[in-house]
Amino acid sequence: MDSRSWTSTCSGGTHVVGESRVPIKQGGDIITARQQGRALAAQLGFSSADQTLIATAISEMARNILVYAKVGEIIVRPEHNGKAGITIIAHDAGPGIPDINRAMQNGYSTSGSLGVGLPGTKRIMDEFLIVSEVGKGTTVTMKKWKT
Amino acid sequence: MADPRQPRTTLALMREMGLTEEVVARRKAFLEFGAEDVERLRGLHDLAAQYADGVIEDFYSHLLSFEETQKFFTDPAILARVKAAQKQYFLELTQGQYDAPYVEDRLRIGVAHERINLPIELYLGAYNFYLRTVMLRLVEGYKNNPEQSTATLGSLLKLVFLDMGLATETYLFRRERTIREQQEAIREISTPVLPLRERLLLLPIIGAIDPPRAQQITTQLLQSIRAHRAKVVVMDITGVPTVDSAIANHLIQTVQAARLMGATVIVSGLSPEVAHALVRIGVDLSAVNTVGTLQDGIEAAEQLLGYIVSKAGDTGTSHNPAGS
Ligand SMILES: Nc1ncnc2c1ncn2[C@@H]1O[C@H](COP(=O)(O)OP(=O)(O)OP(=O)(O)O)[C@@H](O)[C@H]1O
Ligand SMILES: [Mg+2]
Numbered sequence: 001m002d003s004r005s006w007t008s009t010c011s012g013g014t015h016v017v018g019e020s021r022v023p024i025k026q027g028g029d030i031i032t033a034r035q036q037g038r039a040l041a042a043q044l045g046f047s048s049a050d051q052t053l054i055a056t057a058i059s060e061m062a063r064n065i066l067v068y069a070k071v072g073e074i075i076v077r078p079e080h081n082g083k084a085g086i087t088i089i090a091h092d093a094g095p096g097i098p099d100i101n102r103a104m105q106n107g108y109s110t111s112g113s114l115g116v117g118l119p120g121t122k123r124i125m126d127e128f129l130i131v132s133e134v135g136k137g138t139t140v141t142m143k144k145w146k147t
Numbered sequence: 148m149a150d151p152r153q154p155r156t157t158l159a160l161m162r163e164m165g166l167t168e169e170v171v172a173r174r175k176a177f178l179e180f181g182a183e184d185v186e187r188l189r190g191l192h193d194l195a196a197q198y199a200d201g202v203i204e205d206f207y208s209h210l211l212s213f214e215e216t217q218k219f220f221t222d223p224a225i226l227a228r229v230k231a232a233q234k235q236y237f238l239e240l241t242q243g244q245y246d247a248p249y250v251e252d253r254l255r256i257g258v259a260h261e262r263i264n265l266p267i268e269l270y271l272g273a274y275n276f277y278l279r280t281v282m283l284r285l286v287e288g289y290k291n292n293p294e295q296s297t298a299t300l301g302s303l304l305k306l307v308f309l310d311m312g313l314a315t316e317t318y319l320f321r322r323e324r325t326i327r328e329q330q331e332a333i334r335e336i337s338t339p340v341l342p343l344r345e346r347l348l349l350l351p352i353i354g355a356i357d358p359p360r361a362q363q364i365t366t367q368l369l370q371s372i373r374a375h376r377a378k379v380v381v382m383d384i385t386g387v388p389t390v391d392s393a394i395a396n397h398l399i400q401t402v403q404a405a406r407l408m409g410a411t412v413i414v415s416g417l418s419p420e421v422a423h424a425l426v427r428i429g430v431d432l433s434a435v436n437t438v439g440t441l442q443d444g445i446e447a448a449e450q451l452l453g454y455i456v457s458k459a460g461d462t463g464t465s466h467n468p469a470g471s
Contacts, residue, residue: 026327027355027357028327028330028355030355030389031355031388031389034388034389048420049420049423052418052420052421052423052424053424053427055424056391056421056424056425056428059389059390059391060391060392060428063391063393067393071165106429113392113393113396114392114393114395114396114429114430114431116392116428116429116430117391117392117393117428119429120392120427120428120429120430121428123427123428123429124424124427124428
């Protein structure tokens with residue numbers, strides 16, 4: 001069964017869009033993650049404006065990883081749950097966020113930045129879930145559906 | 148060994164690569180490398196000591212019979228030294244201690260190979276020969292106990308893969324670091340501040356901006372504003388691949404610092420889509436004077452400075468005294 005579906009995928013010539021994982025360890029990785037997200041969004045048929053929103057959301061989360069947790073990972077994958085969409089997961093095993101409600105407020109920043117990354121990203125995505133535990137790390141799972 | 152600073156360098160490298168005790172323990176767990184393996188390898192030590200010289204001889208005659216590897220050993224003194232180091236390495240495989248100093252030692256091997264630019268496929272190929280040479284002797288030594296022979300071979304394979312993983316990872320890590328350093332060096336020299344006209348500076352930014360670079364750009368810009376007594380600066384970010392809220396924050400701060408020195412900054416090259424995304428995220432770009440293209444930026448700057456910009460033809464008519 002497995003080998004059959006694999007063969008048909010290959011011989012059919014249709015490229016199956018899959019998941020990609022980008023480790024975030026340094027500044028350049030943010031660009032890689034952003035590009036991966038944009039490329040997948042384009043393959044899924046998102047409009048150019050949406051591709052930019054998706055890429056920007058990825059930048060925000062990847063930069064948070066780099067600044068606050070030092071290392072982590074961005075996963076982008078297609079979503080075929082009846083409707084087409086994209087899922088982005090930003091995960092790190094960093095210090096975690098002590099007060100998520102506060103972190104989700106506009107203007108709250110512990111690094112002297114604008115403090116809009118988390119609340120703003122939530123605004124531009126359709127679904128946004130943040131789970132964080134002090135000493136354990138932070139995981140943001142977000143989705144955008146094709147309109 | 149000749150360089151007393153060497154061990155410290157590897158220790159720092161180990162930290163940089165994030166090879167904590169925990170991480171190493173995870174790797175061993177993944178390889179299912181446990182106490183029995185340690186025991187088996189230790190049990191192999193006497194036998195290994197007996198055939199060490201033979202293995203090393205075979206190994207180097209193999210390396211010397213190939214052009215690719217031969218060239219690393221043209222100096223007999225070097226050959227003698229690496230043979231001695233190789234023997235030590237060989238005996239360490241069965242010494243029964245596979246803790247932090249052991250890992251550090253494997254990294255040192257990776258560093259040494261990367262430094263001489265030994266291609267990774269030669270490293271792996273040579274390791275394969277080495278392993279086969281050892282295998283023959285191990286099977287021979289344990290011929291009365293085939294079960295023990297297989298089990299020990301399994302333990303040896305686990306350790307060898309741990310070693311190869313560490314050594315190749317060191318390779319990659321050092322290469323990546325070199326590339327990073329080169330990129331940084333290029334970036335440092337690639338943020339020129341160009342005087343375009345009197346009182347007008349152009350600051351084209353190419354490549355990603357991160358906090359240290361943002362700081363460097365701001366400092367350089369402020370110095371140039373003073374040196375040229377500039378009134379207007381066009382900061383072109385067409386070549387900046389990512390603009391998110393943190394980068395926008397740096398831009399805003401640079402603009403504000405320049406304003407304190409009496410200069411207006413015009414930011415060009417921010418694509419409308421990126422600007423729109425930033426605004427939706429909640430970045431307040433109102434303090435920043437943005438225009439589409441570099442051309443727009445220069446025109447806006449000239450207007451601010453009071454230059455009359457008009458087409459050559461228009462200038463011709465209005466300044467032609469004979470026309471009146
Ligand atoms: N992955 C993370 N790990 C730990 N803390 C985090 C993480 N992401 C965000 N935070 C905390 O939440 C705060 C708010 O994050 P948010 O991205 O909204 O703003 P910011 O990063 O401070 O500024 P901006 O994103 O506007 O540049 C951060 O200042 C930080 O204290
Ligand atoms: Mg942020």
